[in-house]
Amino acid sequence: MKRAGIPVEEFLYSGHTACPGCGAMLVARYALKVLGKNTIMNIPPCCFAAVPGTFPDTSLGIPLLYNAFETSAATASGIEAALKIKGKKEKINVVAFAGDGGTADIGIQALSGAIERGHEIIYICYDNEAYMNTGIQTSSLTPIGAATTTNPVGKKGGWRVRSKKNMMDIVAAHNIPYAATVNPSYPMDFIKKIEKAKSIKGPSYIHAYSVCPTGWRCQSELGLEIGRLATESGIFPLYEFENGKYTINYKKKTKGVLEYYKQQGRFRHLSEDFIKVIQEMVDKEWAKLLFKEECSHK
Amino acid sequence: MVKKIMTGNVAAAWGARLSRAEVIAAYPITPQTSIVEKLAQFVSNGDLKAEYIHVESEHSAMAACIAASQTGARAFTATSSQGLVLMHELLHWASGARAPIVMVNVNRALAPPWNVWVEHTDMMSQRDTGWIQFYAESNQEVLDTLIMSYKLCEDKEIQLPAMIGLDAFYLSHTSEIVDIPDQDQVDRFLPDYESAYPLDTENPLSIGSLSMPNQWYSEFRYKIYEAMERVLPKLNQIEEDFYKEFGRKYTGPLELYNTEDAEIILIISGAASGTIKETVDTFRKKGIKVGLIRLRIFRPFPSEALGKALSNASFVGVIDRSFSFGHEGAIFTELKASLYGRKSVPMIKNFIVGIGGRDITTDTITEIYENCFNCLNNKKVDVSVEWIDIKV
Numbered sequence: 001m002k003r004a005g006i007p008v009e010e011f012l013y014s015g016h017t018a019c020p021g022c023g024a025m026l027v028a029r030y031a032l033k034v035l036g037k038n039t040i041m042n043i044p045p046c047c048f049a050a051v052p053g054t055f056p057d058t059s060l061g062i063p064l065l066y067n068a069f070e071t072s073a074a075t076a077s078g079i080e081a082a083l084k085i086k087g088k089k090e091k092i093n094v095v096a097f098a099g100d101g102g103t104a105d106i107g108i109q110a111l112s113g114a115i116e117r118g119h120e121i122i123y124i125c126y127d128n129e130a131y132m133n134t135g136i137q138t139s140s141l142t143p144i145g146a147a148t149t150t151n152p153v154g155k156k157g158g159w160r161v162r163s164k165k166n167m168m169d170i171v172a173a174h175n176i177p178y179a180a181t182v183n184p185s186y187p188m189d190f191i192k193k194i195e196k197a198k199s200i201k202g203p204s205y206i207h208a209y210s211v212c213p214t215g216w217r218c219q220s221e222l223g224l225e226i227g228r229l230a231t232e233s234g235i236f237p238l239y240e241f242e243n244g245k246y247t248i249n250y251k252k253k254t255k256g257v258l259e260y261y262k263q264q265g266r267f268r269h270l271s272e273d274f275i276k277v278i279q280e281m282v283d284k285e286w287a288k289l290l291f292k293e294e295c296s297h298k
Numbered sequence: 299m300v301k302k303i304m305t306g307n308v309a310a311a312w313g314a315r316l317s318r319a320e321v322i323a324a325y326p327i328t329p330q331t332s333i334v335e336k337l338a339q340f341v342s343n344g345d346l347k348a349e350y351i352h353v354e355s356e357h358s359a360m361a362a363c364i365a366a367s368q369t370g371a372r373a374f375t376a377t378s379s380q381g382l383v384l385m386h387e388l389l390h391w392a393s394g395a396r397a398p399i400v401m402v403n404v405n406r407a408l409a410p411p412w413n414v415w416v417e418h419t420d421m422m423s424q425r426d427t428g429w430i431q432f433y434a435e436s437n438q439e440v441l442d443t444l445i446m447s448y449k450l451c452e453d454k455e456i457q458l459p460a461m462i463g464l465d466a467f468y469l470s471h472t473s474e475i476v477d478i479p480d481q482d483q484v485d486r487f488l489p490d491y492e493s494a495y496p497l498d499t500e501n502p503l504s505i506g507s508l509s510m511p512n513q514w515y516s517e518f519r520y521k522i523y524e525a526m527e528r529v530l531p532k533l534n535q536i537e538e539d540f541y542k543e544f545g546r547k548y549t550g551p552l553e554l555y556n557t558e559d560a561e562i563i564l565i566i567s568g569a570a571s572g573t574i575k576e577t578v579d580t581f582r583k584k585g586i587k588v589g590l591i592r593l594r595i596f597r598p599f600p601s602e603a604l605g606k607a608l609s610n611a612s613f614v615g616v617i618d619r620s621f622s623f624g625h626e627g628a629i630f631t632e633l634k635a636s637l638y639g640r641k642s643v644p645m646i647k648n649f650i651v652g653i654g655g656r657d658i659t660t661d662t663i664t665e666i667y668e669n670c671f672n673c674l675n676n677k678k679v680d681v682s683v684e685w686i687d688i689k690v
Contacts (some may be wrong), residue, residue: 038499042365049507055514058504063497065368066506068391071361074353078321078365078373079497081349085320085371092499110361113354 005188007033011061018051021220023211023227024126025051026184028097031124031206032062034194039093040065040079044072044107046099047133047212048126070106072096073114076121093122093198100127100141104165115174115203122197123205125167128212136215140165143235145278146266148215153269163281171205172241178204179241185209185227189238189249196242209236217265229260234286239293246293257282300478306469309437309476310376310402310462311336313444315346316484317400319374320491321366323351323359328414329470330378330404337374356381360388360399367397368505370496372448375399378466379406382420386427392459393428393522395506398451398491399459400444405433405568405619406466407654415655416466418568419620422596422628428522430460430529431597433567435553437474440464442546445479449488449536456525456532457494465569466655479544487543526598533595551600553592556582557607560589562670563644565604565629566617567593570651570658574617577663588667593629601636608637611644613674615666619652626683647673648683662687 011032018025024047032039042065043049049066052059067075076096083089098107103125111123130148131137137150144163147153151160171179178200180193190208197204209230211223218226230236233255239248257279261267270278304312310333314322322341324334340346349366353359356377363373377385382403392399407417421431432447434440440462447460464470495503509515530551537548553571556578557563564574571592581588591607593600608614618627625631630648637643649666652658666686673679 040369040497040499052504053507055504055507055509058502058507060504061502063499063502064504064507065365065497066504067365068361068387071358071388074358074361075365077351077353077358078323078362078367079369081321081323081351081362082366082369082371082373085347085349086369109354110358113358116354117352 006191007036009033009036011037013059013061016051016053016059018047019214019220021211021213021223022047023184023209023223024048024128027124027126027182027208027210030184030187030190031095031194034191035093035095035198037062038091039095041095041097042067042072042075042079043097044069044102045133046102047128048097048099050133069102071110072098072102072107073110073121073123076123077114077117077119080119080121089120094120096121096123098123098125099133100125100129101131101139104140104167112174115171115176115205118202120201121203123203124208125206126208126210128210128215130212130215132212132215141167144281145261145270145274147269148266159269167207168241175244176205176241177202177243179207181207181209181236181238183209183227183231183236183238185224185231186238186250193240215266218263222263226260226263229255229263233257233260234282235260237286237289239289245296246289248289248293253286299480301475302478303473304437304476305332305471305473306434306437306440306464307332307404307471308336309441310444310464311340312476312478313441314374315340316479316481317374317445317448317488318372319346319348320371321349321351321363321373323353323362323366323373323375325353325356325359325377325381327356327378327381329406329466330376330381330402333376333402356384357388360385360392363399364388364392364395364397367399368395368493368497370491370493372491373397373399374401376402376404378404379408379420382424383408386424389424389427389429394518396457397459398448398457400447400451401459401461402440402444403461403463404466404470405463413654414466416468416568417619417653417655418463421461421463422620424461425597425628428458428526429597430458430595432460432462432595433593434462434464434469435569435571435592437469437476438546440469441476441478442540442544442548445484445488446536446540450529450533452491453532454494455528458522458525458529463568468569477546483543487539529598530600550603551593551595552603552607553594554607555590555592557589557591558610559587560611561587562613562615562667562674563589563591563608563611564615564617564663564666565591565593565633567596567629568619570619573658573660574663577660577667580660581667596629599632599636604633604636605640608644609642613670614644614646615649615670616646617649617651617666621650621653630683645673645679647679650683650685651687656687
């Protein structure tokens with residue numbers, strides 16, 4: 001049965017090698033459904049680079065260019081420039097698709113450059129909150145409290161005590177024409193935002209929530225539920241930054257962070273007291289976001 | 299055809315313009331800067347139709363060039379020294395991607411201590427990246443080599459990138475008369491770039507994906523090896539075509555200067571060859587048989603041509619304007635390896651000169667020739683590697 005508004009055509013075919021319950025595959029699948037056939041995608045080393053298939057097999061129905069780790073945005077810039085000089089850019093979407101490490105750590109310089117230069121590219125960061133492809137190492141987008149293989153829990157602590165970088169703030173500081181957070185648990189919102197990104201004359205940035213059952217130590221069938229909890233608790237708010245204005249797309253902050261944290265093995269060492277600290281931090285960030293929305297619409 | 303007085307950097311910009319580079323990714327660095335400035339001016343004036351990307355680093359410059367090339371555009375960039383070594387990862391990537399990018403590198407020393415003057419270590423340390431490497435002697439050669447390089451690199455049997463080295467300041471900032479070919483002539487010589495496997499939404503390919511040990515990785519690398527083997531014969535043909543179109547003759551990987559009957563031959567790459575030629579003339583006037591080989595191409599290394607050119611020499615002095623610490627100069631190492639197994643092998647010695655832009659004068663070269671003569675007369679190479687003109 002066709003769900004109204006979700007394009008039927010698939011560009012991510014079966015046969016890929018992603019883990020069960022992989023959020024990144026849903027992100028790619030929804031994004032490509034909206035972007036369609038006339039799309040060129042590039043990817044750095046990340047989970048998604050490992051799953052479409054080994055040469056010469058591919059599970060994608062669009063051209064895909066693999067690039068060096070720190071070069072996703074520079075690579076997309078080069079593709080866009082070449083399409084422009086060849087007179088083909090009008091018809092083709094250029095999409096960089098990278099993980100959190102490739103975006104917020106090693107690739108952030110190239111991303112900053114590409115946004116500042118105003119290339120007409122769509123940069124999608126699927127954020128599974130650690131270097132999952134290499135086996136769950138901490139990135140600067142790993143959330144506070146998480147245990148990873150480079151923040152292992154030991155007798156003296158060891159789990160991550162730093163907070164995530166706010167990538168949306170970083171791209172907003174470039175006055176990017178359009179940036180949005182998306183969550184595959186909210187497909188209609190997701191699709192609407194990719195459609196908008198597609199229509200933008202200039203760079204757009206999509207920050208995609210991406211459940212990783214393997215790295216988060218959670219049940220693979222609970223991915224969508226966990227995703228909903230992330231948004232309902234305000235941990236991963238759905239919002240847009242467009243022409244300098246913030247718009248929150250889901251305002252019902254009805255759940256506490258405890259419910260979200262207790263579903264995932266990566267947080268199981270945390271005390272209830274520490275989770276209260278996290279709750280305070282999330283509340284503060286949520287209030288900041290509401291304030292940003294209010295101020296930017298004045 | 300117009301003759302103009304211009305620096306090596308301006309000649310490089312003209313070479314890119316005449317080659318109709320379509321995507322230029324540019325990041326400034328002394329002493330390369332006037333190349334990207336001149337190109338920006340060409341684009342601003344509408345003299346060159348190109349997408350000019352103001353990248354935020356040399357690393358991104360090369361990434362953008364690779365992607366543009368793989369999308370089917372002719373890509374150009376220029377760099378120097380720190381910029382080149384920052385690109386190192388992506389130099390390997392460019393050849394692996396079979397992207398026929400042409401890049402100009404103004405040869406400059408590496409820090410610390412800071413030094414912006416000529417040295418060849420920046421390019422020599424990119425030896426194994428799968429790039430064709432040229433070293434120029436004159437501004438005219440910079441321009442001509444750039445045009446020929448695109449033809450060479452884009453050839454379906456080659457499909458590799460090339461870098462053209464020009465010595466910092468001695469070429470980059472020194473003005474000479476340069477013959478600027480007509481655009482029509484260049485267009486005739488160098489047709490538009492047609493990529494064999496571009497990113498194309500009508501024919502969606504995944505390019506660069508994983509290849510396991512039992513799959514195709516070795517074969518991809520073997521094909522680069524094969525392509526490199528074809529470079530020198532292909533270049534011969536291109537230089538002949540170039541001569542027919544433009545009337546300027548280039549002689550493959552080596553320029554031989556009074557080598558035929560020479561007892562002692564010096565080998566060098568880069569613009570200091572001019573000084574050596576003058577010194578050779580002085581010796582020749584006295585009836586002393588010395589000669590010079592200018593190495594125009596370091597990769598692929600012209601082993602056969604060098605072996606042949608040195609077959610009658612008694613003594614060879616290899617001048618390296620770079621050094622591989624823990625061993626010797628790069629050209630020296632390569633040359634010795636090339637001579638292994640040949641029937642008559644000359645005595646050979648390495649001279650490390652002109653490091654960090656220290657001037658190589660006729661006095662320096664005279665001293666080196668005399669040093670060679672002493673070794674030859676004593677029938678013994680005193681030391682295998684000697685740093686010349688050093689204050690300690």
